[in-house]
Amino acid sequence: MSATSARPPVGRRHPAKWLTITLFLLPALALYLLFVVFPVVQAAHYSLFKWNGLQPLTDFVGLKNYVTAFGSDTFKTAVSNNILIIVLSLAVQIPFSLSLAVLLNRRFRGRAIFRVIFFLPYVLSEAVTGVVFTLILQPHALMDSSLKGVGLGGLVQDWLGDPGFVMITMFVIISWKYFGFHLILLLAGLQGIPREIEEAAFIDGAGRWQAFRHITLPLLGPTLRVSVFLSMIGALQLFDIVWVMTRGGPLGASNTMSIAMFKAGIMNQQVGYGSALAVILFLFALILALAYQRLVLRRDLEGGVTAFNG
Amino acid sequence: MTTTASTTTNTAASSIGRRTPRVVRLRLSDIVRYVILVVVAGVVLIPIAYAVLGGFKSNGQLVGDPVSIIPSPWVLSNYTDVVLGANAAVFWKEAANSLIIATVAVTLTVGLASLAAFVFARIVFRGREAMYTLFTLGLLFPSAVAILPLYILIKQVGLGGNLLGVALPQAAFGLPLTIIILRPFFKSIPVELEDAAKIDGCSTFGFFWRILLPLARPALATVTVLSIVGTWNAFMLPLIILSGADQWTLPLGVMNFSTQYVSDQARILAFTVVAILPAVLFYAVAERQIVSGLTAGSVKG
Numbered sequence: 001m002s003a004t005s006a007r008p009p010v011g012r013r014h015p016a017k018w019l020t021i022t023l024f025l026l027p028a029l030a031l032y033l034l035f036v037v038f039p040v041v042q043a044a045h046y047s048l049f050k051w052n053g054l055q056p057l058t059d060f061v062g063l064k065n066y067v068t069a070f071g072s073d074t075f076k077t078a079v080s081n082n083i084l085i086i087v088l089s090l091a092v093q094i095p096f097s098l099s100l101a102v103l104l105n106r107r108f109r110g111r112a113i114f115r116v117i118f119f120l121p122y123v124l125s126e127a128v129t130g131v132v133f134t135l136i137l138q139p140h141a142l143m144d145s146s147l148k149g150v151g152l153g154g155l156v157q158d159w160l161g162d163p164g165f166v167m168i169t170m171f172v173i174i175s176w177k178y179f180g181f182h183l184i185l186l187l188a189g190l191q192g193i194p195r196e197i198e199e200a201a202f203i204d205g206a207g208r209w210q211a212f213r214h215i216t217l218p219l220l221g222p223t224l225r226v227s228v229f230l231s232m233i234g235a236l237q238l239f240d241i242v243w244v245m246t247r248g249g250p251l252g253a254s255n256t257m258s259i260a261m262f263k264a265g266i267m268n269q270q271v272g273y274g275s276a277l278a279v280i281l282f283l284f285a286l287i288l289a290l291a292y293q294r295l296v297l298r299r300d301l302e303g304g305v306t307a308f309n310g
Numbered sequence: 311m312t313t314t315a316s317t318t319t320n321t322a323a324s325s326i327g328r329r330t331p332r333v334v335r336l337r338l339s340d341i342v343r344y345v346i347l348v349v350v351a352g353v354v355l356i357p358i359a360y361a362v363l364g365g366f367k368s369n370g371q372l373v374g375d376p377v378s379i380i381p382s383p384w385v386l387s388n389y390t391d392v393v394l395g396a397n398a399a400v401f402w403k404e405a406a407n408s409l410i411i412a413t414v415a416v417t418l419t420v421g422l423a424s425l426a427a428f429v430f431a432r433i434v435f436r437g438r439e440a441m442y443t444l445f446t447l448g449l450l451f452p453s454a455v456a457i458l459p460l461y462i463l464i465k466q467v468g469l470g471g472n473l474l475g476v477a478l479p480q481a482a483f484g485l486p487l488t489i490i491i492l493r494p495f496f497k498s499i500p501v502e503l504e505d506a507a508k509i510d511g512c513s514t515f516g517f518f519w520r521i522l523l524p525l526a527r528p529a530l531a532t533v534t535v536l537s538i539v540g541t542w543n544a545f546m547l548p549l550i551i552l553s554g555a556d557q558w559t560l561p562l563g564v565m566n567f568s569t570q571y572v573s574d575q576a577r578i579l580a581f582t583v584v585a586i587l588p589a590v591l592f593y594a595v596a597e598r599q600i601v602s603g604l605t606a607g608s609v610k611g
Binding site: 016017018020021024025027028029031032034035036037038039040042043046053100103104108110114115116117118119120121123124125126127128130131132133134135136140141142145146149176180184188233236237239240243244257258261262265266271274275278279281282285286289 | 340343346347350351353354355357358360361364373376377418422423425426428429433435441444445448450451452453454455456457458459460461462463478479481482483485486489514515518539542543545546549550560561562564565568575578579582585586589590592593597600601
């Protein structure tokens, strides 16, 4: 971050400064180190052992837990489910949120109400969302009856019971819950772009789409990046809604990495193996963050150049 | 402002002679805009309405005719059972647990993060940025990574099955976002103010407590609201730490209620709706804070 741009007052050169720093910073640092940093380090440590979480930590197995994880079909399904949700979020959910943000980025009657409604699902807990949708999607319940009522009975699925379909159902529910969050972020970003810039493009003869593609979108870059990144991290740690609705079923078809970790570590008391899964999850997040940084930075530059050419 | 600006553009565009029927097209696009927004709003609201109104139905109505939205006759017993009757003890116990955890966690998060953000914003010292980065990293990684060791740690320190065992880690999870949002606000308060306070004999803590915090009230409101929503809805951590039913929070209660009363859907819906009521009322009151908080967070990245 910009460390040097705003220069706070230089502390007086006496011990009082360090006393203040210690007293102010220590409580937060202690809490954070104890309950966030230390557990993450411990996960890496535990992952090298075969351990049920109760006996002394003696059965060192090296990287065997990791080998087991990558050889496990259950875990492979979990990883591919996480990747599926990430891809769908980026391909469908973010563009959807962006389109609605563009529609809302204009003054008109009822705009505030739409904004409040769209954000409402974000405030509801995942547990509540899961329970309500489970009831709606049961066979012959609201979803099926509504489809039949409008003559689309052919579309009826075993929404949560079909291993081939359950992740699509999950994705739609996740989108229902989170699109409003991205909408608000993107709307705030759009409102930060001076309208005059787009209007200048119109006067120069740009069409609506051209102005959006070459002016608005590049300027929205920073917000869009945050939105995409949060979406990816969220998809990577997907747990609550899936746990409430299917517990990873049917037949493990909706397992995610977090669910596999929970099942191994808490339910089967394989804390060592579960920790290895946690570390793999951590590495996925790390790789994603680094790759994203590199890829997107490069594309931003290209975007800048094409914007000038167009 | 915006409306006048766009009208001028339209007249400008048409006077140049490009696309004269622009005014008509705009009206059409307004209609399209409304249609799209209303459809999406419907998709958002129907599940919520289904839950709220379903709680007023009998199970016969729910199963027999799932599509009619309005209950007939209206059944009050589901809701009264949850709040006053057969399920009231469970519900209020879980609500109390949620409230205790949220109070402790939010107080700790906002209190400790304010102190830390103050140091990060206003005091220059060696290693400051490194330490700040350490906190920001907490935002980049899934909190699920820490869950298993936390489960072991909480048991070891004797907080297993204790509400504090959830509240303390929850407070720690909330620190990164809160510090990131507060720091720029604290930075923006002029140095002259601090110097003047010091000359008048104000200590550093006195300046923090009596001048800076009151000035940063909007930002504090924002992080408090975000922290409350996050804690109130937390699921995985309570699921792992809290063992007995008498310690459950509302999200755990909602899930458990739905498996316990599998065949009594109307009752499940009533319980669920009452459980989300605090969050929704809170949202209604604090909508602006939530939205501006998210925006501030996004600007900082």
